[in-house]
Amino acid sequence: MEIRVRDPHRLTETSQMERAGEVSCACGAHGTDAGRLDRRTFLIRGSLAAVGVVLVACSAGGGPMAPRSVSLIVSLATYPALANIGGVAYVDANGSPLAIVRTSASTFVTLSRICPHQGGTVNAITTGFLCPNHHAQFDDQGRWVGGQPTGNLTTYPTTYDATSQSLTIG
Numbered sequence: 113m114e115i116r117v118r119d120p121h122r123l124t125e126t127s128q129m130e131r132a133g134e135v136s137c138a139c140g141a142h143g144t145d146a147g148r149l150d151r152r153t154f155l156i157r158g159s160l161a162a163v164g165v166v167l168v169a170c171s172a173g174g175g176p177m178a179p180r181s182v183s184l185i186v187s188l189a190t191y192p193a194l195a196n197i198g199g200v201a202y203v204d205a206n207g208s209p210l211a212i213v214r215t216s217a218s219t220f221v222t223l224s225r226i227c228p229h230q231g232g233t234v235n236a237i238t239t240g241f242l243c244p245n246h247h248a249q250f251d252d253q254g255r256w257v258g259g260q261p262t263g264n265l266t267t268y269p270t271t272y273d274a275t276s277q278s279l280t281i282g
């Protein structure tokens with residue numbers, strides 16, 4: 113499956129003149145006109161079945177951006193770290209890095225590991241997540257808590273099925 117996502121942050125004078133396509137932007141700073149201006153695309157290819165990336169979110173610095181939505185099913189058996197509350201597993205969603213956090217016996221949080229500041233890839237630390245680029249810090253639910261000022265990490269709806277021991281994300 114191949115999905116094309118247009119990036120409203122990578123506009124050039126040329127691309128503005130060559131209007132090619134339309135995109136929605138999650139930040140609200142790039143209205144329909146800005147989205148329509150973009151002609152650059154990037155392709156997201158993946159190894160997971162049934163994964164979809166629908167819209168992009170914003171990265172203020174022009175780096176990689178978190179998908180605005182994803183769609184995938186994850187078997188807990190594949191990620192032993194999720195057997196324990198507080199466990200964190202890294203998951204690849206069509207090339208976009210995600211983290212799943214087990215927050216209780218029956219609840220999980222899925223978030224993008226792409227930092228909303230300039231697109232660094234955040235890593236799990238004992239208190240949540242840390243971006244190695246400029247040290248933005250996030251709690252285990254993806255909320256910005258310190259360091260480089262920026263927004264929260266993008267999160268995705270996550271449903272736990274105790275019978276199948278799987279998560280439906282998106």
Ligand code: FES
Pocket residue numbers: 227228229230231232243244245246247248260262
């Ligand atoms: S990219 Fe700057 S803090 Fe993450």
